[in-house]
Amino acid sequence: MKKLLKEFKRHLLDTVLDFLWAQWSALGVPGHAGSEQTRIVDPEALILLTCSLGRNDARLFDEMLDWISLHERLVQIQRLKNMARDEEFNGLPVLRAVGAWMSHNKAGVKWRRLMELDAAPTEAEALFCSRDGKPLPVVKEPEPVFEKHGFLRDKVSLRRHAQIFDPELPSNLLIRLRALFGVNSRAEVMTYLLTHERVGAAEIAQATYYYKRTVYNALSEMRLSGLLQLWEWGTENLYSPKGDMWRGFKASEWMTWAPLFRALEYIWKFAESMQGGDVDEQLAATDLNVLIRDISPLLQKANLLGHLQMPTPGADKGYIDRGIGALKGILDLLVEG
Amino acid sequence: MTYIIHHWCIIYVTIMAKDLDKSLLYKALKLLDARMGQKGIGPYSIVVCGGSGLIAMDLVARATKDVDIVALMDADELLGDPDPLPDDLLGSAREIAPVLGLMDDWLNNGPSRGEGGLYRAGLPDGFSSRLKKEAFGANLTVYWVSRRDQIHFKLYAAADRGGYHVSDLKELDPSDEEMEQAARWAMSHDVSEGFRQILVSMLNQLGYEKVAERI
Numbered sequence: 001m002k003k004l005l006k007e008f009k010r011h012l013l014d015t016v017l018d019f020l021w022a023q024w025s026a027l028g029v030p031g032h033a034g035s036e037q038t039r040i041v042d043p044e045a046l047i048l049l050t051c052s053l054g055r056n057d058a059r060l061f062d063e064m065l066d067w068i069s070l071h072e073r074l075v076q077i078q079r080l081k082n083m084a085r086d087e088e089f090n091g092l093p094v095l096r097a098v099g100a101w102m103s104h105n106k107a108g109v110k111w112r113r114l115m116e117l118d119a120a121p122t123e124a125e126a127l128f129c130s131r132d133g134k135p136l137p138v139v140k141e142p143e144p145v146f147e148k149h150g151f152l153r154d155k156v157s158l159r160r161h162a163q164i165f166d167p168e169l170p171s172n173l174l175i176r177l178r179a180l181f182g183v184n185s186r187a188e189v190m191t192y193l194l195t196h197e198r199v200g201a202a203e204i205a206q207a208t209y210y211y212k213r214t215v216y217n218a219l220s221e222m223r224l225s226g227l228l229q230l231w232e233w234g235t236e237n238l239y240s241p242k243g244d245m246w247r248g249f250k251a252s253e254w255m256t257w258a259p260l261f262r263a264l265e266y267i268w269k270f271a272e273s274m275q276g277g278d279v280d281e282q283l284a285a286t287d288l289n290v291l292i293r294d295i296s297p298l299l300q301k302a303n304l305l306g307h308l309q310m311p312t313p314g315a316d317k318g319y320i321d322r323g324i325g326a327l328k329g330i331l332d333l334l335v336e337g
Numbered sequence: 338m339t340y341i342i343h344h345w346c347i348i349y350v351t352i353m354a355k356d357l358d359k360s361l362l363y364k365a366l367k368l369l370d371a372r373m374g375q376k377g378i379g380p381y382s383i384v385v386c387g388g389s390g391l392i393a394m395d396l397v398a399r400a401t402k403d404v405d406i407v408a409l410m411d412a413d414e415l416l417g418d419p420d421p422l423p424d425d426l427l428g429s430a431r432e433i434a435p436v437l438g439l440m441d442d443w444l445n446n447g448p449s450r451g452e453g454g455l456y457r458a459g460l461p462d463g464f465s466s467r468l469k470k471e472a473f474g475a476n477l478t479v480y481w482v483s484r485r486d487q488i489h490f491k492l493y494a495a496a497d498r499g500g501y502h503v504s505d506l507k508e509l510d511p512s513d514e515e516m517e518q519a520a521r522w523a524m525s526h527d528v529s530e531g532f533r534q535i536l537v538s539m540l541n542q543l544g545y546e547k548v549a550e551r552i
Contacts, residue, residue: 282368283375285436313435 001317002279008324009271012331013131016053016264019334020060026171028163029063037171038252038336040191044080045257051091052265058128058136067162074175076183077110082209087262092117097149104145127151170252185210185218194246195254198231198238207256259298266295267327282315288323289313355438356400359392368433370474378425379476382410386448386482386490393481397508406446408456410480416465418456419446458526461489488515493523496536517548
C-alpha cells in the first residue's frame with residue numbers, strides 16, 4: 001500500500017505541475033509545449049493553485065510572477081480575494097507575499113489589497129520544495145519582501161519573457177473579454193453567457209465569484225446594449241447572447257476551476273500525510289474517506305461529481321485501491337486540459 | 338448516515354450500521370486512539386457504561402450499536418461531566434465510523450446528557466473506585482463501569498423504559514443485596530411514589546419479592 005500511495009503522490013504532482021505549465025503557457029508563458037486547453041483558463045484560480053502546489057516548481061512560480069508583472073492590469077484582485085476566501089485556499093500566506101512583492105515592485109496599489117488577507121505564517125519557511133518534498137534553501141541572497149512575509153527564497157530575478165496572451169485562443173476568452181470590457185464582472189458574465197444556454201444572475205454569480213447583486217446589475221445594464229436576449233422563467237430572468245457579433249468570439253468549454261483546484265489541494269494534503277513511516281491501513285482508509293467527504297461538495301460545485309466514482313467505505317486494502325483509482329479519475333480531467 | 342455519490346449530486350442515505358461485538362468494539366476504540374494520535378488530539382479518558390461496557394467486561398453476550406459515555410476522567414482520576422463531549426473527540430469518532438460501518442454517533446454521551454442524565458443526577462457511592470481501566474493507546478483510555486454499577490444503571494433504565502434493559506438485568510443476575518442497593522439508588526433519582534410502585538412491581542416480577550418488601 002505504501003508503494004501505491006507513493007506512486008499516487010508522484011503521479012498527482014506530475015499531473016498538476018504539467019497542467020499548471022500548460023495553463024500558464026496558454027496565457028503566454030513560454031517554455032512549455034503543452035496541448036491546447038479545451039477549457040477556458042481562469043487567471044485568478046490559476047494564481048491560487050500556483051501559490052500552493054506550484055511551490056513544488058520554483059521555475060513555474062517565477063514564470064507566474066513574470067506573467068502577472070506583464071498582465072498585472074488584467075488581474076482582478078477583488079475576485080482573487082473572493083475566491084481565496086470563499087474556498088479557503090491553502091496558498092493565502094503565499095498570495096499575501098505575492099501581493100506585497102507586486103506592490104513593492106510595480107507600485108500597484110491594487111496588489112496591496114492582497115495584504116489584507118488574514119493569512120500571515122507564524123514561522124519563516126522555505127517557499128519552494130523539490131519534487132521529492134525537500135525544502136529548497138536560499139543559495140545566494142534572500143528576497144527581502146518574501147522573507148518579511150515568512151517565505152525564504154532567492155531574490156526574484158524575472159526573465160521578462162512572458163508574452164501577451166493570444167486573444168485568438170478559445171481558452172483565453174475570459175482574459176480576452178477582460179481586455180475588451182475592462183477588469184470588472186462583465187468579462188466573466190459574458191464568458192459565462194457565451195458558454196451556456198440561457199442563464200440567470202444567481203448561477204453566474206456562483207460560478208464567477210462575484211456578488212449576485214453585482215452580476216444582476218451588470219446583466220441589467222448590458223441588456224440595454226440590445227446584445228443580450230432576456231427570457232422570463234418563473235420569477236427569474238434568464239439571459240443569452242443576441243445577434244451575430246458574438247459568433248466571432250471562439251470559446252472553449254467553461255469550467256469553474258476554483259473548487260476543483262481547492263479539491264486538488266485537499267488531495268495533495270492527503271497524499272503528503274501518507275508518506276511518513278508505516279502507513280496504517282485503517283487510518284489510511286479513514287483519511288481517504290474524510291478526503292472524499294471534504295472534496296465532494298467542491299466537485300459538486302465544479303459540476304464534476306460524476307468523475308468521482310467512489311466505492312463504499314471500508315477498512316480493507318481494496319477500498320484504498322479503488323479510492324486511489326477514483327482520485328486518478330479526477331486527475332485525468334487535468335490531462336484533458 | 339452516510340453518503341453515496343451519484344453522477345451529479347450527493348445523495349444522503351441511511352444504511353444499516355454494523356453492531357459492535359467485542360472484536361469490533363476493540364477495533365473501533367484502537368482505531369479511534371490511532372486517529373487521535375494522528376491528529377494530535379487528547380489524551381482523553383472516558384467512562385463507559387451500557388451495552389459496550391457489558392460486552393467489554395464479558396458480563397453479557399450480545400452486540401450493541403454504540404458506546405455510552407457516562408463520564409469523563411481527568412489526569413488526576415477525577416470524574417468530569419461528559420456533556421458536552423469534546424468536539425475533537427467526537428469528530429475523530431465520526432471520521433472512523435464509515436470505515437468500520439458504524440453509526441455516525443456510535444460514541445455518545447446518551448446516558449449523561451442534560452440535567453436528568455446520570456452524571457449530573459449523581460453516580461452511585463464508590464463508583465470511581467470500582468472502575469476497570471483499559472488503555473487503548475497513548476491517547477484514549479477507557480474506564481469500564483463495574484458489574485455492580487451496571488446493575489444500578491440497568492435497574493433504573495429497566496424501570497423507566499423496560500425492553501432490553503430488563504434482559505440485561507436478568508443476565509447480570511444480581512444478588513438481593515445488590516438489587517436492594519440499586520433500587521435505593523434509583524429511588525434517590527426519582528423520588529415519586531409512582532416510580533417506587535413501578536420498581537416494586539418489577540422486582541416482584543423478576544423474583545426479588547423480599548427486596549420489593551424492603552423498599
